[in-house]
Amino acid sequence: MDLDTETQGVAKDGSNTQGVYIYRPVTSAKAHGERPSKRRKVQPEIKEQKSESHPFVPLLDGEENESSVELRYNAYRLLWSTQETKIQEILDDVDSEVLENVLSFVRSTSHLTYDGCIPTALITVGSNVSSLGRLLSKLNDQLAASEEGGVVILESGDAPNLKATLKNIIRAAVTNTEGNNGYQNFLTDREGPRLLGYDLDLLGDYVKRKGIKKLVVAFRDSEAFDPNILTDLLSLLSSWLDRIPFTLLFGISTSVELFEGRLPRSSVALLRGRYFEIHGASNCVDRMYERLQADQNGRFWLGRNITGVLFEKSNDYFQTPEAFSRTVKYAYMTHFFANPLAMLLSEEISVNRQQGKVCEAIRNLPSFRRFCEHLLDDDSTEQVRSLLENDEFLFQQSLKYIEIGQQRMRSIFHVVKTVYLCLKSMDIRKKLTIPDLSIRALSGDLQDSTYMDDLLKGLKTLDSSKLKEVLAFMPQDLTDCPDFQEIKKDFEALVQTYQGTEPLRSEYDSHNSIVAATVVQQRVKLSKSKARLPQQNIEYTKVIDRVYALSEKYFVETLVIPQDLFLHEAFLLDMKNPLKEIFSPRPRFAIERALANPFDYLMSMSDRTEARISARQPATAILYQLYLESGALVNVYDLWQAFYAVFESEQGDACDERMTMTLFYRAVSELKALGMLKSSRKKVDHASKSAWIGL
Amino acid sequence: MLPIEIPRALSQNWPCRELQTRQLASLLGPLGPSPATLVVHGISATCKSTIVRAVLSALEVPHAIVRSTECITGRHLLTKILWATLEALGKRDEWENYGKGRCEHVSTLAVLLSECLASRSGKAIEKFVLVLDGIDKQREAPQTLLSALARLGEIIPSLSIVLILSATPRPLFLQAAGVPHISFPPYTRNEAISIILNSRPPTVTGLSAEVPPKIYPHFVSAIYDSLVGPTASSIPTFRSICEKLWPQFVSPITNGETPPGGSEEWDFSRLLLKNRGLFRHHGEAALVHHIVTEEPTSFTNGSMSKSMLPAVSTPSPLPSLPYFPTLILTSAYLASHIPQRLDTIFFSKFSSSSLSARNKRAHHRRRLKLLSKAQAEDARTASNDPSTPSKKGKRQKTRITKSTLESAFATSSATTSAAGATGITGPSTILTARPFPLERLIAIYHAIDPNPPANPILQAAVSDAIYAELATLRRLRLVVPAAGRESGGRMGLGSGGLNSGNTTSDAGEKWCVNVSGDWIGEMAKGIGVEVGEWLAGGLD
Secondary structure, eight states: OOHHHHHHHHHHOOSSOOOOOOOOOOOOSSOTTSOOOOOOOOOOOOOOOOSSSSOOOOOTTTTSOHHHHHHHHHHHHHHHHHHHHHHHHHHHHHTHHHHHHHHHHHHHOOTTTTTTSEEEEEEEOTTOTHHHHHHHHHHHHHHHHTTSEEEEEEOGGGOSSHHHHHHHHHHHHHHHHHHHHHHHHHHHSSSSSOOOTTOHHHHHHHHHHHTOOEEEEEETTGGGSOHHHHHHHHHHHHHTTTTSOEEEEEEESSOHHHHHHHSOHHHHTTEEEEEEEOOOHHHHHHHHHHHHHSOTTOOOEEOHHHHHHHHHHHHHSOOOHHHHHHHHHHHHHHHHHHOGGGGGGOTTOOGGGOOHHHHHHHHTOHHHHHHHHHHHHTTOHHHHHHHHHOHHHHHHHHHHHHHHHHHHHHHHHHHHHHHHHHHHHHTOOSSOOHHHHHHHHHHTOSTTSHHHHHHHHHHHTOOHHHHHHHHHHSOHHHHHSHHHHHHHHHHHHHHHHOOOSSOOOOTTSGGGEEEEEEEETTEEEEEEEEOOOOHHHHHHHHHHHHHHHHHHHHHHHHOOOGGGSTTHHHHEEOOOHHHHHHHSOOHHHHHHHHHHSGGGTSOOOOSSOOOSSOTTSOHHHHHHHHHHTSOSEEEHHHHHHHHHHHHHHHHGGGOOHHHHHHHHHHHHHHHHHTTSEEEOSSOTTEEEEOOOTTO | OOTTTHHHHHHHHSTTOHHHHHHHHHHHOSSSOOOSEEEEEOOTTSSHHHHHHHHHHHHTOOEEEEEGGGOOSHHHHHHHHHHHHHHHTTOGGGGGGTGGGOOOSHHHHHHHHHHHHHTOSSSOOSOEEEEEETGGGOTTOOTTHHHHHHHHHHHSTTEEEEEEESSOOOTTTTSOSOOOEEEOOOOOHHHHHHHHHHSOOOOOTTOOTTHHHHHHHHHHHHHIIIIIHHHTOOHHHHHHHHHHHHHHHTHHHHTTOOOGGGOSSOOHHHHHHHTHHHIIIIIHHHHSOOSBOOOOOOTTSOOOOGGGTTTSOOOOSSOOOOHHHHHHHHHHHHHHHSOGGGHHHHHOOOSOOOHHHHHHHHHHHHHHHHHHHHSOHHHHHGGGSOSSOOGGGOOOOOOOOHHHHHHHHHHOGGGHHHHTSSSOOOHHHHSOOOOEEHHHHHHHHHHHOSSOOSSTTTTOOHHHHHHHHHHHHHHTTSEEEHHHHHHTOSSOSSOOOOOTTOOOOOTTOEEEEOSOHHHHHHHHHHTTOOHHHHSTTSOO
């Protein structure tokens, strides 16, 4: 892939970004086959408190001083904790409606209302798999709080066979209210013989003793359950229904039809109930993104590329909102961990924290260079000189400009929000999401996009009642300016004096144009003309014109390209790479590359550029490259001949055939272990190829 | 109650079972000795358990009933038998005396039961009936369980065992001769109708009291003849269908519609004519039970318009999978349904692998697809020469013609039966899903990707992403390892991947798609892949 950049990167500094290393597992002293030493409960040694309280390391070649490292760390902690609470709020809030419905379903139904069928809630979750877990725990809390019962959550892993499933159900139901000890006591402290762990009599007893009215058994990933076990379990539960008030709850990721189709008809006949839908993850993720980015007091933003990666992941793959938040967290972490300028984001930053190294780093920024060029264009050479020479001045200016930059970013997101709300209220675009607009805005082309055209066109045709609505959406920066106040005053005055029942319309409105049809030379001509407008509408048109001009001007001013802002490197993270590499690792690609081009990873000892295959490469790599040249079936003897030829051509007579053969055997078995080669049943002396490169 | 009086008393509640009731009552009655073992058999919903239970409680014979469905293992069953007996005899508190409440084996059970029954304070108990309900469906039962249980009654004289089976027993299945069998046959037409008529017709608001007695009997027999009889349904199904359809059936009356033919009143035949559609649509729907049923809507509108059907909040039949998994699933489906031999025809990028050639071919394929749709039959005959001019004489074999397909199928061993015919009639239905190796899935994925990467060399590593998503698809049992599928039985949709914990994946392990093609096609359309374009015979 990006071979060149990587190799260059390694060449530049191999010290801290080591691409390859040899994994050495913690070796146990015991040889293989010896008995492991007896395990003893060992008191964990109290680790010495590390002197440094944070895991960040000094940057700038290690010359960053301790306090600024701490600043970065604290800034990160503070920032992320606020963002995390926001995310949590959204997660708590997002499915509350479904929860309400499910709860009322659970409360209102029993086997009596469904003539002997088990009440069943089918919840389709789509790809939003984690949402069901949250929903269930909330449901459990609510039921437990009102002492009606509880929720037993079953995962497919809990159900290897019927006995274990029942045991798990019983234990989960009892420990839910009694705790683990309660369960043990429950088993032992009962009259009569000790029951088997999977006997539902236990549960029946428990239900009777606690007066439980609803026992919800939830199958979280119902598709993954073995249908046979499920069938058995359903028949069993339904025969106990008169003693234990079961309600079933199935989380379905595919579709209800499919779920029903996989169960035998006799099991389906035991169930009856309703269907609920949890909305897809994308809705939730959109809201999270909006909260994170378009916040009133935002200090740090994710750039266009990262947003792209995030939304590609969450829209195209199975990804939970939690995973989304983890990815965002990782992005934040990388920024504060690896960017020394992140210290400028700290709230404790002040002029006397300045530092020579940081100033030097600032001077090396591309945005600094552009900034200086700008200043030079404006003939403020003095300022540039002092920026270059005076650390103190530079630092002061940086703090000032970082503030300004953050303000600009906030305004950008205000505009994004405004555009979103306006377009929504004008009903122009149906499928419109904040992330879409944000990506545009972050790459700086929102201004020229069709969204903006639609908005401004729509603005012209608004009638007075709608205009009022839309004006309320306008960002505060705009509403604060005196021009806007004036327009608003005029507008309000106009509305005050106007008495008609119809809202005021501007001349751009289609209501106010007349289409005249005239027949000229046997052709129908349609001509549009403006209707004569009453005086108030003309006034209103003027107001609209002013609003249009003002907002257009404002949008053009605000929607700058974030990458043009001075010091955007500090408050805008826009690197795709660590994120993409970490969250979608490519082991197969790496293995194939290592085998096909081993010197991408290993140091080549010879100084001349090698032929593609040479004896200096590891034997497995040589064999792999030969193997790539073959078809689906490989004659092992041919392979060996080719392998030997590689060594022979290089070493001439000194080539030891037995040694080479050993290497060959080893390479074959390694390829076999990697799952690339297996013995073929078709021909005895052939091996079949089972992996192709580049897939 | 005397055995003679019992049938009359019970037939009030459970009609049409007088014969069986009389047999049971006389066999188990307190007066004479009872048979050691008694077999009661009949298919489900023929009132076996209920009658046995009712007769026993009417006779006031000490008895215990154990439901076999509630016992998970054979051992569990034996233990339950012991406890149920103890409980029935009022000796629950003395459980420690009888094997400490444990019973691991049938022989132990025999000893413990005889102790129980013998040691009644004062006099020994004369008769005890043990009912084992649904014993033929016992889970994890040892082979000898049934015959051993049948011997219990011989070992312990005062005990008699009633085995309730839902399957028809084989001859001598207890390895003992002379065991009395009582059969509960399915209800006949007349019996079934009279049972339904025994209960009152469901009340419908706005219906005068005279109407139901006149019309309901006809309605019930019509339902039996049209829906219940042909499908051999049980009484509960019968009843629920009647309850569901009755309000709709009489809705012309409740809505105050005027009967046709100038008569004053609705009679049965007029209602039947009016509601012909009811039996067809709703009736057949009523036969199949769905988990999510229509909420009992008020029948005020009553009309049988079709708009009522989709008004219910039915879930969407299509699962909502994200884009990438859908594409993988589609590739899996194609890999399963196209013989490997045909891969070169369908997916190969023949001459070169350069980007421009690829794009051109994709473009032509798309255009051909449109063209072939637009062109009529005559154009199709001339389809052997490509309708688009081929550039620079390059091999442009993009069009999948019938003849190429036929020749391909003729060589493919799996479909020789189909190839013999004049044409291929829906080969997609002939070819069953076959296992495929993962590498093939990935290769097909690359071939059908509707948004191929601009530079395929830079985007070389989709396979790693595919593995991750495939794991999820496997969890959802949409794509399963073929080995698990074999062991789970080939026919069932649901079986497959039995050991969900097993994640070991052999190098050449084969996989198989586990869902029907219809909605894969639908879903693929949603992401812009036309399955028919790739699938054998889908194009013509």
